[in-house]
């Protein structure tokens with residue numbers, strides 16, 4: 001029996017489930033491998049069930065429940081099935097295998113083997129075992145309370161996310177971790193998604209760190225800064241397709257929204273040299289220009305920087321209405337302006353090169 005399972009990126013809900021699972025594993029010091037794909041030991045599945053309750057209690061200071069009426073996964077299982085689920089179903093889950101007859105719309109398809117299902121049926125505490133199992137093989141309301149409207153009205157464009165799509169026993173389990181991947185911001189809870197698990201993991205942890213500095217950052221800024229940091233810290237080239245499919249899932253009550261940056265901006269922020277120049281300039285106002293795609297303003301900014309340098313040299317006052325104030329906070333700092341005036345032209349050229357203008 002294969003002891004490891006390789007998980008490939010899929011739709012955002014699945015990816016968020018995997019990331020939530022990894023958070024629980026990490027908290028419990030259970031190892032896993034993460035790159036474009038994630039590799040877990042099958043034994044981690046069982047450990048993660050205990051782990052998810054512990055994580056809620058200790059990290060989130062919250063009581064977690066998946067049975068009966070509960071706020072996150074209403075009726076995922078019935079109250080009376082609690083013990084059966086823990087003592088038998090979760091015990092069986094690490095033995096999932098690929099199944100020739102059944103398919104999963106999200107992953108390679110991991111199902112509890114038939115002979116094990118028969119054993120489970122004998123232990124089942126409710127009346128209708130097949131109805132119970134059917135719920136583990138179809139994506140539906142029990143898997144995500146707030147997703148109803150989001151899925152029927154705004155179908156996720158390029159990955160299968162419709163109700164009643166067949167899924168496997170593993171995916172049906174992974175879903176209950178998805179809320180752990182979301183980060184609280186002033187604009188709602190967010191999850192940065194991409195077709196690359198290490199990238200997802202990094203971007204979201206950069207975002208979390210940034211939000212510790214200020215809770216007020218908007219989603220555009222959070223995504224932009226995470227991309228920038230990724231470029232600086234990882235110095236890895238990403239494929240065009242990967243870059244094109246970085247998106248932020250925004251959860252606001254029952255509403256799910258999507259946010260992404262224009263292609264050019266993503267490309268620029270993920271370029272190591274450009275990211276490095278932006279970092280050295282260290283001015284939010286310039287970063288905001290780039291985030292809004294106002295590249296030609298960089299040239300303008302440099303013009304006013306040079307003028308400000310001249311004024312400072314001549315000991316002239318720079319007034320609060322001076323155009324430089326639109327671009328720089330530290331406009332009284334001669335040395336800083338001097339440094340910036342050397343970087344801005346290079347930054348502008350590199351950006352033009354990158355976007356082919």
Ligand SMILES: [Zn+2]
Pocket residue numbers: 104105106107108109110167168169170171172
């Ligand atoms: Zn699956």
